[in-house]
Amino acid sequence: MAKLMGGSAGFHVQGAHMQASRPPSLSFRTCAQLEISRFCTIPRFMGVKAVNASQQHMRHRFSSIRASALPCMQDDTTRYFDFVVIGSGVAGLRYALEVSKHGSVAIITKAEPHESNTNYAQGGVSAVLCPKDSVESHMQDTIVAGAHLCDEETVRIVCTEGPERVKELIAMGASFDHGEDGRLHLAREGGHSHNRIVHSADMTGKEIERALLQAVENDENISVFGHHFAIDLLTCQNNGEIFCYGVDSLDTKAQKVVRFISKVTLLASGGAGHIYPTTTNPPVATGDGIAMCHRAQAVISNMEFVQFHPTALSDEGLPIKPAKIRDNAFLVTEAVRGDGGILYNQSMERFMPLYDDRAELAPRDVVARSIDDQLKKRGGKYVLLDISHKPREKILAHFPNIAAECLRHGLDITQQPIPVVPAAHYMCGGVRAGLQGETSVKGLYVAGEVACTGLHGANRLASNSLLEALVFAQRAVQPSIDHMVDADADPCLAEKWARPVLSVSIKDSALSDIIEKTKKTRMELQSIMWEYVGIVRSTNRLKNAEWKIGDLESEWEEFLFRRGWKPATVGIEACEMRNLFCCAKLVVKSALARRESRGLHFTEDFPYLEESKRKPTVIFPTAIQELTWSSKPLQRQLQCK
Numbered sequence: 001m002a003k004l005m006g007g008s009a010g011f012h013v014q015g016a017h018m019q020a021s022r023p024p025s026l027s028f029r030t031c032a033q034l035e036i037s038r039f040c041t042i043p044r045f046m047g048v049k050a051v052n053a054s055q056q057h058m059r060h061r062f063s064s065i066r067a068s069a070l071p072c073m074q075d076d077t078t079r080y081f082d083f084v085v086i087g088s089g090v091a092g093l094r095y096a097l098e099v100s101k102h103g104s105v106a107i108i109t110k111a112e113p114h115e116s117n118t119n120y121a122q123g124g125v126s127a128v129l130c131p132k133d134s135v136e137s138h139m140q141d142t143i144v145a146g147a148h149l150c151d152e153e154t155v156r157i158v159c160t161e162g163p164e165r166v167k168e169l170i171a172m173g174a175s176f177d178h179g180e181d182g183r184l185h186l187a188r189e190g191g192h193s194h195n196r197i198v199h200s201a202d203m204t205g206k207e208i209e210r211a212l213l214q215a216v217e218n219d220e221n222i223s224v225f226g227h228h229f230a231i232d233l234l235t236c237q238n239n240g241e242i243f244c245y246g247v248d249s250l251d252t253k254a255q256k257v258v259r260f261i262s263k264v265t266l267l268a269s270g271g272a273g274h275i276y277p278t279t280t281n282p283p284v285a286t287g288d289g290i291a292m293c294h295r296a297q298a299v300i301s302n303m304e305f306v307q308f309h310p311t312a313l314s315d316e317g318l319p320i321k322p323a324k325i326r327d328n329a330f331l332v333t334e335a336v337r338g339d340g341g342i343l344y345n346q347s348m349e350r351f352m353p354l355y356d357d358r359a360e361l362a363p364r365d366v367v368a369r370s371i372d373d374q375l376k377k378r379g380g381k382y383v384l385l386d387i388s389h390k391p392r393e394k395i396l397a398h399f400p401n402i403a404a405e406c407l408r409h410g411l412d413i414t415q416q417p418i419p420v421v422p423a424a425h426y427m428c429g430g431v432r433a434g435l436q437g438e439t440s441v442k443g444l445y446v447a448g449e450v451a452c453t454g455l456h457g458a459n460r461l462a463s464n465s466l467l468e469a470l471v472f473a474q475r476a477v478q479p480s481i482d483h484m485v486d487a488d489a490d491p492c493l494a495e496k497w498a499r500p501v502l503s504v505s506i507k508d509s510a511l512s513d514i515i516e517k518t519k520k521t522r523m524e525l526q527s528i529m530w531e532y533v534g535i536v537r538s539t540n541r542l543k544n545a546e547w548k549i550g551d552l553e554s555e556w557e558e559f560l561f562r563r564g565w566k567p568a569t570v571g572i573e574a575c576e577m578r579n580l581f582c583c584a585k586l587v588v589k590s591a592l593a594r595r596e597s598r599g600l601h602f603t604e605d606f607p608y609l610e611e612s613k614r615k616p617t618v619i620f621p622t623a624i625q626e627l628t629w630s631s632k633p634l635q636r637q638l639q640c641k
């Protein structure tokens with residue numbers, strides 16, 4: 001079973017059991033060291049560049065062929081690259097554009113390349129670009145929003161390097177709004193004490209994605225594999241250290257398994273919003289990267305901190321309902337509150353000042369909980385966000401996308417308030433990363449929403465995630481190049497792992513039963529998560545969730561295997577389902593481990609902050625994996641001797 005450490009327990013590294021279960025490559029600060037620091041510090045993975053004895057051994061073992069020879073060894077089912085990037089959002093694309101100067105790059109992405117959380121980002125990217133603003137102020141806002149669980153070093157790095165990363169984006173062709181003075185227009189959002197949000201109207205993510213995809217298209221060293229679903233990482237274990245050599249993918253258009261062998265793998269697969277029924281995330285956000293890493297025995301952290309955006313458009317409250325249920329809830333950006341939007345309940349009573357002095361400008365967790373409380377107390381299905389008191393031209397200039405979406409459904413936001421509800425929005429936890437995006441698995445780096453760098457702590461400050469993705473995508477570049485130069489790849493490596501198999505041997509009728517059952521199971525899992533692991537939690541409800549999810553998973557697996565499914569069989573619905581199960585269980589376990597309320601994690605049984613619990617939750621891998629299908633990699637991890 002995966003070893004989970006939460007609260008104070010997570011750092012009692014002296015414990016004999018912890019010593020045994022932690023991969024020896026990880027280096028952790030001791031509890032005492034943590035406590036003398038004002039801000040809680042996420043432990044780092046050390047020695048990324050150092051070549052130790054076991055790596056030397058591996059190099060010898062797998063040596064023979066250099067990077068330049070790899071691209072010519074492609075065939076339909078096995079492809080060799082220096083760098084494999086999983087995900088084509090801001091993190092993956094930005095990284096690919098840098099490492100492509102040093103070797104061949106494959107970007108594999110599960111849908112159309114633009115389909116990503118990035119593409120939906122509205123508000124913008126936060127960066128200190130105004131002389132009146134300061135890095136210290138941005139840091140302070142980040143740390144306060146993160147309920148003092150942020151890693152101060154990470155926060156400093158991101159706030160300091162951020163402005164440069166934004167300027168690079170502009171140099172690459174991203175176009176952001178300018179004010180009448182000709183300077184970048186900097187908006188303000190909840191939790192920020194200065195105007196520092198660089199934006200492109202309310203479609204900032206789309207503009208960033210457009211500019212980066214355009215640059216990727218012009219880069220001869222990058223190959224993009226759309227509709228390739230990453231299934232599991234290919235890993236080897238040597239002397240207790242785990243090494244990554246690429247990933248298996250399912251080409252969902254051609255219906256074939258394609259193995260990517262690489263010297264370096266960057267995981268930039270985004271979030272896990274679809275563990276909940278209502279989410280602002282597009283359908284691709286099923287937590288695949290976190291689940292893959294957990295199965296590959298990487299360290300996972302802070303999964304209890306799921307950000308619910310307080311203001312997703314409530315279809316229930318629209319005069320004209322959408323013709324079909326949306327895959328993802330439409331977001332009404334934070335910037336609407338930043339621009340003076342007021343929240344009312346359905347009796348048109350302003351309620352935010354009752355909960356927090358900052359009223360509508362309070363951080364997201366506070367606003368989401370306040371709305372949740374209003375809905376529970378008053379039995380409503382939505383609350384109202386009103387911006388109609390602002391000049392019409394300004395509303396239309398700042399929020400053209402929201403205005404158009406509402407108008408399509410019979411609502412004029414320049415005249416009427418917008419019906420809104422909270423929706424799952426952002427995963428603050430993820431694969432634990434060091435300051436250069438390194439993970440506990442050698443050759444595997446992470447950037448963007450899939451990573452837990454320590455920036456967000458217990459809650460993400462608005463517009464800090466695009467920034468984090470940009471900064472960490474860049475920081476992972478140099479160690480990746482160093483690793484790539486050091487690594488050699490054996491052409492026979494590709495055949496060392498058994499290959500996943502397609503579901504072709506399963507009868508059509510059984511297969512459609514499986515797909516139907518999986519759809520139903522997915523909805524059941526999502527409703528358990530919403531009901532028992534939502535905005536306000538309790539130990540009892542979390543335990544119930546753990547038990548219900550366990551039962552649901554066993555029932556689903558039994559159903560599949562009774563109909564001819566095998567452990568190595570792959571199909572996109574089932575693969576996503578096992579990833580959703582894996583992530584949901586990580587969230588529940590982490591939430592149960594945190595016996596206090598902090599940031600996004602609020603539990604009725606421990607409703608207060610506790611200084612002694614101001615530590616990240618860490619899920620360490622152990623040698624013995626849980627026996628469920630979702631927690632085991634399809635390919636057995638190799639022992640490299």
Ligand SMILES: Cc1cc2nc3c(=O)[nH]c(=O)nc-3n(C[C@H](O)[C@H](O)[C@H](O)COP(=O)(O)OP(=O)(O)OC[C@H]3O[C@@H](n4cnc5c(N)ncnc54)[C@H](O)[C@@H]3O)c2cc1C
Nearest residue numbers: 087088089091110117118123124230270448449463465466
């Ligand atoms: C509606 C909305 C509005 C937002 N607004 C803002 C904002 O204003 N400012 C801000 O800073 N942040 C915002 N965010 C958050 C921000 O957009 C994301 O955190 C950020 O874009 C994540 O970038 P990423 O590159 O890590 O992941 P993503 O952009 O999500 O990209 C992930 C990529 O991985 C691919 N992928 C996933 N699984 C697999 C798999 N198994 N195999 C292959 N490919 C896979 C996906 O297809 C996708 O291409 C918003 C998010 C949403 C949903």
